[in-house]
Amino acid sequence: MSTTNRFMHPRNMYRTPPDFKQLAAEYPEFKKYSVTGLNGKITFDFKNQEALRLLSTILLKKDFDLDVELPVGKLVPTVPLRLNYLLWIEDLFNLNYDSKKKIKGIDIGTGASCIYPLLAAKKFQWSMVGTDINKDSIKNATKNIEKNNLQHLIRVLEVSEWDSLLPVAANDHYDFCMCNPPFHKFSNLNSDDDSNSDKGVNCEMYTVGGEVEFIQKIIQESETLKNSISIYTSMVGYKSSLGLLKNKLKAIGACAIAKAGFFQGQTARWGIAWTFQPDIKLKDFMPNKEFQKMKSQVKLRPPVSFNISDSYDSSTALAKLTKLLADLKMSISLLKSEKDENILFQADIKAYENTWTHQRRKRRMEQKSNDNKRQKTNDNLSNESDDEKVEQNLETSANINALFAATLVLRKTDDTLWIDMLHLDGNRDNSYQLFQFLKNRFV
Numbered sequence: 156m157s158t159t160n161r162f163m164h165p166r167n168m169y170r171t172p173p174d175f176k177q178l179a180a181e182y183p184e185f186k187k188y189s190v191t192g193l194n195g196k197i198t199f200d201f202k203n204q205e206a207l208r209l210l211s212t213i214l215l216k217k218d219f220d221l222d223v224e225l226p227v228g229k230l231v232p233t234v235p236l237r238l239n240y241l242l243w244i245e246d247l248f249n250l251n252y253d254s255k256k257k258i259k260g261i262d263i264g265t266g267a268s269c270i271y272p273l274l275a276a277k278k279f280q281w282s283m284v285g286t287d288i289n290k291d292s293i294k295n296a297t298k299n300i301e302k303n304n305l306q307h308l309i310r311v312l313e314v315s316e317w318d319s320l321l322p323v324a325a326n327d328h329y330d331f332c333m334c335n336p337p338f339h340k341f342s343n344l345n346s347d348d349d350s351n352s353d354k355g356v357n358c359e360m361y362t363v364g365g366e367v368e369f370i371q372k373i374i375q376e377s378e379t380l381k382n383s384i385s386i387y388t389s390m391v392g393y394k395s396s397l398g399l400l401k402n403k404l405k406a407i408g409a410c411a412i413a414k415a416g417f418f419q420g421q422t423a424r425w426g427i428a429w430t431f432q433p434d435i436k437l438k439d440f441m442p443n444k445e446f447q448k449m450k451s452q453v454k455l456r457p458p459v460s461f462n463i464s465d466s467y468d469s470s471t472a473l474a475k476l477t478k479l480l481a482d483l484k485m486s487i488s489l490l491k492s493e494k495d496e497n498i499l500f501q502a503d504i505k506a507y508e509n510t511w512t513h514q515r516r517k518r519r520m521e522q523k524s525n526d527n528k529r530q531k532t533n534d535n536l537s538n539e540s541d542d543e544k545v546e547q548n549l550e551t552s553a554n555i556n557a558l559f560a561a562t563l564v565l566r567k568t569d570d571t572l573w574i575d576m577l578h579l580d581g582n583r584d585n586s587y588q589l590f591q592f593l594k595n596r597f598v
């Protein structure tokens with residue numbers, strides 16, 4: 156799993172990226188946009204819109220058996236992001252509904268691809284109404300629905316910019332609504348402010364007040380429609396919009412509000428959901444936060460220990476350990492051993508820089524840099540620049556946060572000397588490297 160894909164939804168099949176080699180072998184047109192490196196690895200040109208169009212078309216066919224036409228000049232929908240959003244909505248239904256319940260939803264601004272209704276119908280058998288203001292998009296969306304024989308589950312509606320965003324008649328009930336709104340404000344047109352955004356035609360990506368105004372309109376309509384839709388949701392393009400929208404929802408008395416983070420490749424998007432039904436539960440999906448929580452839960456770890464070679468007695472081992480720690484420029488605060496005679500040394504240690512890997516190389520480089528400095532000083536004796544001093548100060552202040560901290564213990568049981576590292580906190584790779592470094596010097 157690549158670093159950027161580990162925050163995808165756990166059920167998102169693209170956590171394991173597509174096998175580009177296999178795609179190039181199966182789809183000859185794919186080769187046009189991929190380059191085979193000397194190591195045989197295939198790299199795909201993700202910046203090229205034509206390449207992305209082809210990739211999305213292939214993935215929809217291969218993984219969902221959907222025949223989809225993505226017209227030139229229209230937004231190219233990337234499949235992993237669309238799936239992340241739908242899977243979160245599915246999570247919300249899993250929390251509230253029994254799995255057999257038939258689900259009915261609205262997709263505001265379905266686009267020329269009609270991607271959300273197609274995926275929702277094919278993958279979950281949800282029945283969907285998609286809306287759009289663009290005639291050509293509606294035409295192409297209809298074509299895509301017919302090509303896949305999904306007319307019994309999907310209907311599209313051409314609406315006007317001035318109509319309500321939610322086409323809900325009196326006595327209608329929908330289980331949810333979703334929306335991938337035009338994110339940008341018209342004032343930002345051509346400002347190139349989001350290099351990650353999918354390239355689409357203007358009305359697909361731009362709207363008068365940007366996404367906040369667009370979603371606020373959904374919020375206002377929801378205030379009137381209330382329980383006619385059980386769960387209201389929208390995708391959010393800018394994280395900064397989330398707070399504003401949440402406040403608005405609190406002000407109108409939404410019973411529950413939840414947020415989501417959709418992370419895929421280099422693109423991050425967010426989601427917001429709300430309900431006016433007190434019996435509906437909502438839950439956040441913030442995979443990056445859960446990852447941070449998991450990391451902090453492994454802070455306290457069992458001791459990592461090794462026993463010291465017989466060639467050391469207590470005093471030579473203690474002398475060597477204190478010298479090593481001093482040479483490694485670690486911060487050491489000695490801890491009282493609570494009268495346990497077997498504990499020869501106990502201290503909280505903190506490392507601010509990695510001084511234990513590539514020691515020989517570092518010594519050589521230090522030597523070289525000292526020689527250069529000496530030469531420079533000789534050339535220009537009293538001319539140490541203020542810039543250099545500033546740089547040194549910056550370096551020191553940048554190191555204020557420790558790389559990791561641990562408690563280090565040297566103890567004796569029977570006739571054996573032990574070193575333990577416990578309560579490891581911070582960068583685990585670095586702390587294990589230090590552990591290995593000490594072990595190599597004592598074993």
Ligand SMILES: C[S@@+](CC[C@H](N)C(=O)[O-])C[C@H]1O[C@@H](n2cnc3c(N)ncnc32)[C@H](O)[C@@H]1O
Binds near residue numbers: 265286359
């Ligand atoms: C960012 S695109 C999303 C397209 C598609 N849902 C997707 O995810 O690829 C936004 C869509 O909203 C449509 N749109 C803009 N204003 C609208 C409105 N007032 N009512 C319905 N759709 C609208 C645009 O034409 C465009 O197709």
